[in-house]
Amino acid sequence: xxxxxxxxxxxxxxxxxxxxxxxxxxxxxxxxxxxxxxxxxxxxxxxxxxxxxxxxxxxxxxxxxxxxxxxxxxxxxxxxxxxxxxxxxxxxxxxxxxxxxxxxxxxxxxxxxxxxxxxxxxxxxxxxxxxxxxxxxxxxxxx
Numbered sequence: 001x002x003x004x005x006x007x008x009x010x011x012x013x014x015x016x017x018x019x020x021x022x023x024x025x026x027x028x029x030x031x032x033x034x035x036x037x038x039x040x041x042x043x044x045x046x047x048x049x050x051x052x053x054x055x056x057x058x059x060x061x062x063x064x065x066x067x068x069x070x071x072x073x074x075x076x077x078x079x080x081x082x083x084x085x086x087x088x089x090x091x092x093x094x095x096x097x098x099x100x101x102x103x104x105x106x107x108x109x110x111x112x113x114x115x116x117x118x119x120x121x122x123x124x125x126x127x128x129x130x131x132x133x134x135x136x137x138x139x140x141x142x143x
Contacts, residue, residue, distance in 0.1 A: 001107050003082055009055045010041055013080050015109035017044055017053075023113060024051065030135035035127055037069050041080075043131055049075040050122070050131050056081060060089035068099040073127035076117040078102040083112075090114050 003009045010031065016022060017029050026044045033040040033052075042053040052074035056063035063079040070077040079101060081089060086105035089096075093115060096103050102117030122128045 001082065003057055006055055006057055009057060009080065009082060009106065012106045012109055013042055013053060013055055013111070016106045016111035017042070019109050021110060023111060028135045033131055033134055035073070035130065037072060038066055040066075040070050040074075040131075043074075043135055045132060045135055048132070049119075050128055051076045051078065051117075052131075053078045053080050055079075056085075058085055060085055061095075064089075064095060064099060064101060067101040071100060071120050071122070072124045073122045073131055075120055075122060075128075076102065077120070078104055078113075078117055081105050083107055086112075086114060 014029060024044060024046050026046055028045045030043050033043045040052045041055045044051040052070035054063045054066040060081055067077045067079045083105045086103060089103060096115050100118050100120060103115040104111055104113045
């Protein structure tokens with residue numbers, strides 16, 4: 001599937017995360033978590049753990065940098081791309097592994113994880129708590 005805008009990719013991501021075939025059964029999914037270091041596209045709460053997702057249509061290196069930054073507060077951090085871009089990025093698997101960031105693609109509300117993100121201990125636990133508080137009281141987001 002070809003996406004004209006990043007927003008469409010994020011909507012597919014939300015559908016995949018909230019769907020029956022999601023790899024994670026979230027307490028809550030929210031969008032646009034703003035913090036001093038940036039703005040995370042999607043945050044998923046899984047019990048007490050925080051997962052962060054950065055979506056891009058083409059610029060996977062930019063998304064990788066943003067996802068790496070998200071490891072300051074997230075227990076797991078992922079880059080989400082369209083399939084063709086994800087397959088190109090996968091050729092640079094060591095870049096993702098070195099930064100401890102996962103890689104996946106979505107297509108029609110289905111998610112495929114190419115590189116699982118390892119569990120991390122966030123270095124800014126106060127920011128982790130802020131992310132939990134920002135989305136903990138909301139239900140799942142919809143486009």
